[in-house]
Amino acid sequence: MLSLQLAHRLQGSNILLIGAGEVALTRIPKLLPTGCKLTIISPLIHSKIQETFPNQVSNGDTSINGNWTPKSQQTYRIIRDIYSRDQLDIEPVWSIILVCISDHIVSKEIYQDVQNKYGSGQMINVADVPPLCNFYFGANAILANGHIQLLISTNGLSPRFGALIRDDIEERYDSHAVQLDEAIRKLGELRETVRTIACNHDDVKLRMTWIKEITDRFGLANCYKMDVDKLAHLFTDTYSYCKQEGIPIVTSDNIPSKEDLLSQFTTAT
Known part of the structure; x- marks a missing residue:
């Protein structure tokens, strides 16, 4: 079946990202330019992800970016801890929940927690487990200084091939x-x-x-x-x-x- 490709306006919207390794690192460059309010939960934080989180004020395991604004294109909150069900209550609503951990058993447990709490309408993407995603990340071609964005999606079949098409489009239109x-x-x-x-x-x-x-x-x-x-x-x-x-x-x-x-x-x- 085809998927419906939409452009989501996320400025100021709460986004939850569970996991802060290599996979999460591919998501963050797509999220922060939207001006979303990003919360990350992970006991370990990739060094490049940490760079998106300056000016932090810590309270136990939780740190807040004191100078965050939608235009800052920075991470808002980091919780240096393993995931627990009660962390879903940090914000009253999440526009998108992303699970970016390598343990598929734990990923499925998180998915089930989200389904039980919010229902099937909650936007969620579990990395590398297509059946547990109700949306996919595509390859984004950025043209005209960001005024034109094209999404190339293979509906979870081959993200890398989508990226090759994206690169070809950007190369073709770079001179224009x-x-x-x-x-x-x-x-x-x-x-x-x-x-x-x-x-x-x-x-x-x-x-x-x-x-x-x-x-x-x-x-x-x-x-x-x-x-x-x-x-x-x-x-x-x-x-x-x-x-x-x-x-x-x-x-x-x-x-x-x-x-x-x-x-x-x-x-x-």
Whole structure:
């Protein structure tokens, strides 16, 4: 079966990571840039993981990063102890629970504790045991200074092969990084401007259709060239016309052709 690939917004969300060895080390670089509030439970902490945890204030086995903020991209809490069931109560809710220990018997016990306490809806990933995961980590291709993220998933079958595909994509698009960054920035600005102009509930289909048609006509190779101000004026005129004529959506007849867009609505290069 296919999996549903989603982008999770985790800023300020509590994440529990049990284990702090080599496997955990592969998870943390994906977690901390999200601004999540990461708690790690492990009697031993990998030296590179310890580097993500400065400014600590200790109370027994528990240490807190006193200067943690979502933007710090640092670990929030470390509990230097073996896992115990009561540690699940440290926070009222966990957005994600990750089990990254090599002992599959203990991993299964932790999984069962989580299921008993939170039910099957709790997001949990048990490393190297696909049947005990209701989500998988994929290989993330990062393009356009992080404005574009692509997830390549093999649904737990071969993470390494997914990573090879990720590396190939990043290599192919590396020479276009500036254009991609400019394109996604301009498209975001245009989309927000259009939402401001056509802000009524019954305008949703009109503005979404217009944005889609404009993006498709510029195409992957040319979106970075678009002149946002000129296109905003074009949309204002199109929007007024559609409202005046009672047209609920944009049609190909009231959007310039690709050739006209590239000749009249691009910035000087």
